[in-house]
Amino acid sequence: MEAKGVKFELVLIVIAMAMGVLVLSSSLVEGAFGIQLNPCTLPQCIAECKKALHEKFLSATCASGPQGKFCICL
Numbered sequence: 001m002e003a004k005g006v007k008f009e010l011v012l013i014v015i016a017m018a019m020g021v022l023v024l025s026s027s028l029v030e031g032a033f034g035i036q037l038n039p040c041t042l043p044q045c046i047a048e049c050k051k052a053l054h055e056k057f058l059s060a061t062c063a064s065g066p067q068g069k070f071c072i073c074l
Helices: 002-025 042-056
Strands: 033-036 060-065 068-073
Touching: 033 042, 042 060, 042 068
Parallel strands: none
Antiparallel strands: 033 068, 060 068
């Protein structure tokens, strides 16, 4: 009998932790992505990032990679 009670308590703890993570971390999610622009100019990069991200736009920069220059949006 005690094993069932312990399992139930563990399940409740795991569910509570998962719900807490989902609620608290939803506003902390950030990410970056790249747009292929060759040649990449900063004004063009900023415009493309703003078009893709709208009000979530934070910053943009040009970077060089193995396939040429590309734009990184935050």
